[in-house]
Amino acid sequence: MAYVATRGGERAIEQSQRLFKAEMGAITPERVAETRRAMPYLVDRVMGEASLYDEDLAALALAQTGGELYETILLLRSWRTTQPRLAVADPVTQEGLFTHRRISAAFKDIPGGQLLGPTLDYAHRILATEVLTGTPHVPTLVTPAPHPAPAQQPSVAAWQAENDLLNLPNPDTTAGNDIPDVTREPLLFPAKRAHTLQSLARAETGGVLALGYAAQRGYGQAHPTVNELRLAEAEINVTHPRGTKFSAGRVKISQAEVVSKKGSQLELGFAATMGWNEVKVIAAATLDLNSAGAPKGSATEEEFYLYHTEGVESSGFCIHFKLPHYVTFQSSLDAMRDAKAKQAEPAE
Amino acid sequence: MDTAQSLAAFTHSEMLGILARVDVDRLKAFAEPLIDALGDITVVENRTGLVMLPMRDTAQGTNFHLGEVLVSEAHIRVGAQQGYGMRRGRDLETVMAMALVDLTVSIGVAHTECAAFLAKESALQHQEDHDRLCQVEATRVDMETF
Numbered sequence: 122m123a124y125v126a127t128r129g130g131e132r133a134i135e136q137s138q139r140l141f142k143a144e145m146g147a148i149t150p151e152r153v154a155e156t157r158r159a160m161p162y163l164v165d166r167v168m169g170e171a172s173l174y175d176e177d178l179a180a181l182a183l184a185q186t187g188g189e190l191y192e193t194i195l196l197l198r199s200w201r202t203t204q205p206r207l208a209v210a211d212p213v214t215q216e217g218l219f220t221h222r223r224i225s226a227a228f229k230d231i232p233g234g235q236l237l238g239p240t241l242d243y244a245h246r247i248l249a250t251e252v253l254t255g256t257p258h259v260p261t262l263v264t265p266a267p268h269p270a271p272a273q274q275p276s277v278a279a280w281q282a283e284n285d286l287l288n289l290p291n292p293d294t295t296a297g298n299d300i301p302d303v304t305r306e307p308l309l310f311p312a313k314r315a316h317t318l319q320s321l322a323r324a325e326t327g328g329v330l331a332l333g334y335a336a337q338r339g340y341g342q343a344h345p346t347v348n349e350l351r352l353a354e355a356e357i358n359v360t361h362p363r364g365t366k367f368s369a370g371r372v373k374i375s376q377a378e379v380v381s382k383k384g385s386q387l388e389l390g391f392a393a394t395m396g397w398n399e400v401k402v403i404a405a406a407t408l409d410l411n412s413a414g415a416p417k418g419s420a421t422e423e424e425f426y427l428y429h430t431e432g433v434e435s436s437g438f439c440i441h442f443k444l445p446h447y448v449t450f451q452s453s454l455d456a457m458r459d460a461k462a463k464q465a466e467p468a469e
Numbered sequence: 470m471d472t473a474q475s476l477a478a479f480t481h482s483e484m485l486g487i488l489a490r491v492d493v494d495r496l497k498a499f500a501e502p503l504i505d506a507l508g509d510i511t512v513v514e515n516r517t518g519l520v521m522l523p524m525r526d527t528a529q530g531t532n533f534h535l536g537e538v539l540v541s542e543a544h545i546r547v548g549a550q551q552g553y554g555m556r557r558g559r560d561l562e563t564v565m566a567m568a569l570v571d572l573t574v575s576i577g578v579a580h581t582e583c584a585a586f587l588a589k590e591s592a593l594q595h596q597e598d599h600d601r602l603c604q605v606e607a608t609r610v611d612m613e614t615f
Contacts, residue, residue, distance in 0.1 A: 168536075174522070175539035175558060207518035207542055207555075212525045212532045219598070221605055229612050237608040269602030270609065278527055290530030300523050300532050318526055318533035349527075356486075357520055357538055361553050361571075367485035369520065370557035372538055378527055389528035395536045409528070 145187045156180040163188075165373060165396025170432055171197035172304070172323040174372050174395050191436035194325075198433055209297045211358040211366070218353035219371065220274045226347040227380055233274040238352055239397075277349040278378060278389065287387040310424045317412075317423055321405040322394045325432030332430065333404025335420040341411035342421070345379035345403075348389060352397045377402035379410050475584035476574065484574065484587055488567045489556045491590045499586050500566035503573045510572070513544040513551075517559045543568035550575045 157164055157180035167179040171194050178197060186192040222238025225231045237243075249258040282289040301315040308316055321329065337345060352375055356368040376393040390410025392402045411421035418425060429435060479487070488496065504510070519537040526533060541564035543554040552572025554564040570586075573579050 172536035173519075173539065174536060177558065178539065201519065201537065204539070205516070205518045206537070207516075207520055207540065209521045209523065210538075212523040213535070214525050215527050221601070222608075235610050235612065236605055237610055238605055239608075263604045263607055265600065265603035266606035266609070267603070268606060269599050270606035272598065272602060276527065290526075290528065292525060292530045293532040295532050296523070300534060302521070302534055304534075314526070314529060314531040315533040318531065319535070322533070322535050355522070355524070357522060357540070357557070359520060359555055361481070361485060362544060362551055363481070363553075365481045365485065367482045367489065369489045369540055369555040370538075371490075372522065372557070374524070374535065376524075376527075391526045391528035393524055393526075393535060395522070395538075 141187075145184075148181075148184045152184050153177065153180045156184050162397060166190075166326055166398050166401075167193055167197065167396075169375075169394040169396040169398050169401065170194045170323060170325055171201070172395070173197050173201045191432065191440075194432055195437075208359050209300070210369075212293075212296065213355040213374065215276050215351070215376065216273060218274075218351060218355055218374070218376075219272050220270075220351055220353045222352035223274050223349065224347070225277050225349050228277065231277050231349075232280050233271065236270055236274075274351075281348075281387060287389065308427060312423055312427060317409070317427065318392065320427045320431065321392050321409070324401070324405065324427075324430035325435065326398060326401045328430035328432065328435065329401050329408070329426075330404045332420045332426045333407040336407050336411045337404075340420050341407065342414070343381035343383075343388070343390075343410050345381060345390060345407045345410055347403060348378040348380035348387075349376075350378075350399055350403065351376045352399065373397050375399050375402045377406040379403065379406040381410055475588065476580050478584075479587055479591070483591075485553075485567075485571065487587055487591050487594060488554065488570055490594055491567075493560060493563045495590070496563055496566045496570075499582075500569040503569050503579055503582075506578045507569070507572060507576065508547050511546045513546055515543045515561050515565055517541050517561070520555075540564075545569070545572055547572060547576060 157176050160183075163183065164176050164179045167183060167190070168174050168176070171179065171182075173179075178200065179193075182193045182196045186196065220236070222240060223233070223236045225235065229235075252258050278287065278289060281287050295315075301313045301319075303316050303319050308320060312320075335341070352373070354371040355374050357370055357372060358366055359369050360366055373396050374393055375396065375398050377391070377399065379390045380387050381390075388410065390406040390408070392405030392409055394402055394405075408421055408426050412423050415421040415423070420426060518540060520540050521537050522535045523532050524535045525531070538557060539559060540555050540557055541560050543552075543561070543565040545552045545565070545568050550572060552568040552570070552575060554567030554571060556564045556567060570583060574583050
């Protein structure tokens with residue numbers, strides 16, 4: 122493919138940006154605060170895909186781009202590069218999560234029980250059109266239980282291991298900057314598992330869902346059942362200069378395990394992301410479950426799904442086709458005209 | 470009040486964890502009057518940056534990176550004593566307030582005030598968690614299968 126530099130159009134470019142921004146009006150602190158307050162799940166999705174957790178920045182990026190999600194993520198990924206990395210926190214473990222929602226579709230009576238948490242899973246999907254005619258839609262408050270749920274919940278997989286249904290893995294001792302990091306080294310195949318899971322954590326939700334859904338519909342080898350799904354908060358455990366470990370705050374995370382039968386044992390697929398986005402982690406865990414031995418070029422082959430669900434690269438490649446390709450296309454036309462001319466020549 | 474015992478109720482880790490969650494306005498209002506008693510403060514760092522957050526995968530046990538969290542950091546000194554703060558977000562003033570409280574406790578002044586502040590904020594945070602978990606408990610489902 123050939124590219125060529127072009128000149129001109131500065132005024133048109135300037136005016137086109139003004140036209141885009143004119144539709145949104147002024148971006149104010151109030152608008153950013155309202156975006157953050159009113160759309161927590163959109164903010165969560167953005168933070169996960171941007172791989173940058175800060176609600177204010179995510180809301181600002183949404184306000185600045187008018188909700189054009191690919192531009193939103195690109196803004197945040199770019200801004201991230203201006204910041205130094207101060208530390209690597211201690212690894213988050215499932216057992217340490219402050220859990221708001223925790224369910225299993227595989228077993229009814231899991232240790233700790235099923236906590237639906239915040240969800241619309243069982244809601245009637247009825248658009249509140251009365252709001253448009255002046256009647257506010259005011260949510261009914263939760264009637265709290267007299268006693269709290271446990272903040273931490275046991276692992277379903279640990280209970281399955283006790284019942285000889287699967288083997289628990291040996292915990293990884295890799296920590297800090299020794300953990301492989303796709304933001305600092307290339308993604309090569311076969312991918313390191315840490316690269317695979319990090320890439321899925323920052324992957325574009327729609328892309329992950331499309332490929333995960335393909336696997337769920339039958340284009341994968343294993344049908345998933347949700348073994349455990351959690352929406353939770355994780356502590357950011359860092360180290361004081363005197364050596365004291367402490368929590369610098371909490372962030373929301375989503376985590377999914379999916380399970381399938383493999384011989385006489387169960388096998389697990391896993392995914393997690395920052396923010397609450399359970400569709401993404403279920404679809405991503407399905408891809409992880411189906412990845413081993415997947416045919417080359419199939420939706421569940423890791424090279425296929427990791428490359429094609431990287432939102433900044435895929436959207437960037439897609440929109441680059443809008444940019445001037447005049448020389449390339451002119452070359453194609455020349456070749457086409459030449460072929461036509463040759464066809465029109467009388468045979469000797 | 471037995472102030473030594475009151476501050477001893479909190480480990481250094483617990484104290485920092487409480488300060489990292491305290492409401493912005495309350496923390497700044499508490500920390501500001503502490504400055505005069507601390508002497509000449511050297512600011513080692515006061516900046517924003519990122520903390521990479523790893524997680525352990527439950528299927529194969531692998532530690533991997535979930536993504537980065539924006540934090541603010543403050544590191545200050547008076548002589549050999551140091552104060553440190555790290556909190557989520559891009560608020561350099563509030564994280565400096567956290568470091569001031571840490572330094573105050575480290576130097577050993579205003580123990581009564583610090584102990585009372587930590588006790589009050591700890592109680593508020595416990596109550597907040599308790600209230601949320603009571604709401605979560607309300608969503609516990611006991612399924613029957615037929």
